[in-house]
Amino acid sequence: MMYHTSADPKGHFVKASLCETPCLQAGAQCDNYVFLRSLLVRLATMKEARLEHWDNFWEKKQDVKEVYSNSDRVVRNLVKVTDVKGKKILEIGAGTGRDSFPLVELGAIVYQLDYSMNSLKIMKKIADDEKMDVRIIGGDTFMLPFKDGSFDIIFHQGLLEHFRTEKATALLKENIRVLKSGGLLCVDVPQRYHIYTLIKTFLISINKWFAGWERSFSVPELKNEMEKLGLKTVHTYGEWMYPSLFYRMTREALRTVHIKIPLNPKVPVLHGIRKSVRDSVKDTALTTYTALSMGVIGKKV
16 A cells, blocks of 8 residues: 555555564573573563554654654765665655655655554654655565565665564565665664663563564674675664663653653763764774664665
8 A cells, every 4th residue: 555645544554474483592601691691582582573562652652753763874874875866765664754754855755664554644744744755655564565676775774673584584585676776775773782682682581672572683694694685785884872772761761750851961061072972983893883773785786
């Protein structure tokens, strides 16, 4: 189903099925971090991300001004490797669509796809309010409603990590199917070597993770997965989070007791120092291997 922003969003949405694979086992010689993480992964073996998790999540996030954005991370890295003007671009698992709306302003022809009705409603409202010319689509990422070779650029942020290996590979293959020869696929995911991974794995194990189930990637692992499918890596990136993970967690905890603190605090002097440090290491291996989120852009050859 496809509709422009002026249309009434009606139709049926396909729920993607998920596979189950054995979780990792901790070896006898593992260090404490690996042992603890492996133990938590075993506890989380049968968890999965389902449509109801996302409908519930976006139901609670109707006020997108209170939802953290990705600070145009995907767009800034795409424009480093290509001119997006006139390009046909698809965002999959678009959520609020805020990662792809800026591409419209840069002259791209933008399609946004999600399978959560609440997500589609949010994107339609933003598009209407901001008078953005986008094509909003309800559909299944494993059976994209497009012909082979339809897009110049495809990207997703916060999507691939919700699927186990077999399904993740199927997802990437379907991305590549609808990508033009010479086109770019940008995959943005959580980076494994971060405290976020340990916190997330624990919450999954006690059934408290908002998305049901999720994993993380290392940069070499994601590059290898994409290259095995015939993509040539053209760019990798990682960016330190602002505000910090712990500030965001504190803010969410306080919201549960009706205490509201700023979305993006700017403490004089401290904010300037942190910004200078972040800018000085941007686009270096340090951020790629220490940031919460990282991305790989591959070219279909």
